[in-house]
Amino acid sequence: MAGQNIVVGLDVGTTKVVALVGEVDDRGGVSIIGVGEQATQGIKKGSIIDLEGVIKSITQAVEKAEHMSGCHLQTAFISMSGPHLSSVINKGVVAITNKEKEILPEDIHRVLQAAKVVALPQDKRIIHVHPRQYTVDGNEGIMDPIGMAGTRLEAEICIVTASATALQNLLRCLQRADIQEEEFIPASIASAEAVLLPAERDLGCLLVDIGGGTTEFAIFDQGRLWYTSVLPVGGNLITSDIAIGLRTPVEVAENIKVTHGCVIPDLMPDNEMVTVLDMLGKGSKQVSKKVVASIIQPRIQEILTLIRNELKTSGYRGMLPGGMIITGGSVLLDGLVELTSVEMKLPVRVGRPDRINGVSEATQGPGYATATGLVLYGAKQLSSLQAAPAGEKFLGSFLNRLKHLFQDFFD
Ligand SMILES: Nc1ncnc2c1ncn2[C@@H]1O[C@H](COP(=O)(O)OP(=O)(O)OP(=O)(O)O)[C@@H](O)[C@H]1O
Ligand SMILES: [Mg+2]
Incomplete structure (x- = not known):
């Protein structure tokens, strides 16, 4: 990447690839300084069916973003979608062994690693881990336990998995397009980052991103990801x-x-x-x-039926008082908010990624939710790394490098 404060989001969607370049200021504010969009070739319903087409689409989107931003792009936060994505909940527990019994960043890392130990089918890989809550010595519902005193630390996490071959294919395309992944983020989580309000996440809400080939589905509750999946419709x-x-x-x-x-x-x-x-x-x-x-109308009703069924499959029993937030290019259809509200019996609004500086009207449309969310997610990672004390910063980058080196072992 050109500068230390540059974050790149690369949304490899079914209909378009978007490369967004964000500049992060000292207070963590993000301005978009480059946009590259290219119609996607070679992806059907979220799955890669033609490597060369996808490589070309990524390369062209990246070149356009480089041209506009004046930055040479080397790494990016990359979206991942497709019906092969799924989520599971798991728990891990570790003892706090230092003399002061203070929970340190390395304890968080250990407990997350412990929670990631889950029996997965051979063809699945973990791509993302979302902590739901920590429990310290039996006290549940803790969001950030660093610095707290305790002897037993428990983490409950939502693990998002993807098909190993789908991941390999995407990695191959990125390698050939000369882009290194910072992290793979499920498209639903990225879109949520761009369009959900904190109050909606806290109350419990349903996010649905209706794109061209896929519909991303995610439930948030008490501020955290509860469940995510992808439907092969759009x-x-x-x-x-x-x-x-x-x-x-x-x-x-x-x-x-x-x-x-x-x-x-x-x-x-x-x-x-x-x-x-x-x-x-x-x-x-x-x-x-x-x-x-x-x-x-019947096609939209069918998609809404699939969404209702997915809600049942998720096992979520809450009332979703935060409502349903719909985003993605397809939600621009007239009357969709009204029809969805009646069919789902929920308050519904369109989520637009418009809380970021420097974007044009086009990039504030719901089709840009995922790309914008990737940049916002990346900016948060960058800010938390920069805010960390020198020792932790070293640990953070060290762990990151280890993660890249031994991805398979960690997963
Ligand atoms: N004004 C509009 N009215 C209705 N549909 C629209 C409108 N603009 C775009 N779309 C539709 O939105 C879809 C593309 O949405 P989006 O850009 O979110 O998809 P994507 O991210 O490339 O694909 P996916 O998320 O499925 O991988 C296309 O089917 C397109 O026809
Ligand atoms: Mg999309």
Whole structure:
């Protein structure tokens, strides 16, 4: 990376790759100084199906961001998605053995390592660990135990796993694109970083990022990640439904969806029409916007049913008083907030990544939630490392290097 205070987020999505360059100031504030976006080739429903296409897309997005920021980008926080992602809860416990019985950063590291010892299928790798709470000598619900006195430290963590082959394929693409990963972050966690309010996380909320090929799902409770998964559905299905339903090329269907898409047919007057080209692109016909909405609605209802089922599968029994926050490019469909609220019986709002400096209107759209969240996540890591005392800083970077060297052993 060019400077010490530069953080790069690389969102490798199904429809677009976004490289965002953030500059972090002394108080931890972040300004975006570079944006590179490239249509993705070679990813279907969150899974890589063509290495060369993905390498090209990453390289081009990175080059654009380099050009705009004037920085040479070497490392990045990278998003990870796909239906192979899943989460499990596990606990670890260690004894505090130093003379003062004070909990030190290395004890946190030890207890997290202990909690990471979990029997995983051979083809799964841990990509992310999210502490849910610590317990010190039986006192539960502690968020930051460093500096506390105690003899027994317990950690409850949410472990996110990914398919080993999917991870290897992404690593291969990054290597060929000359980008080294700082960390892989599940796209849901990154989007949450950009759009959730602390009060929503505390109360208990559901975050759903509806992209092109996937829908990321995450539950937060008491400020922490409770569960995350990925559904293999997204806005691209709506586009193909329109293409099939109106017998028109996919590009025309996409344009109709983005320009006139609505999920509630009753909101559309009968007499408003759109021009639909035929398959050859020569002839055209007029179709009412109500008909377009009646093609979109069942698909959205299907996606909402899958989300409701996932909520049941998660085992979460809370009432989600923080509501449901929807983000991702597909939530720009008219009427989606209203329909989702009725179907899910929850308060719903659109999450936009607009709490960051230096972004244009385009990058404040919900499709940029993941990329922005990656930069914010990275900025937090950078700030906490810089705020740490020299010894801890050394330990932090040492552990980080070890993590990279022995990734497989740690996992
Ligand atoms: N104005 C709009 N109205 C409806 N849908 C839209 C609009 N703008 C973009 N979309 C849809 O959003 C989807 C892309 O969303 P997003 O950019 O969040 O996806 P992604 O991150 O590349 O993919 P994924 O998260 O699935 O890997 C596409 O299906 C696109 O058609
Ligand atoms: Mg996405």
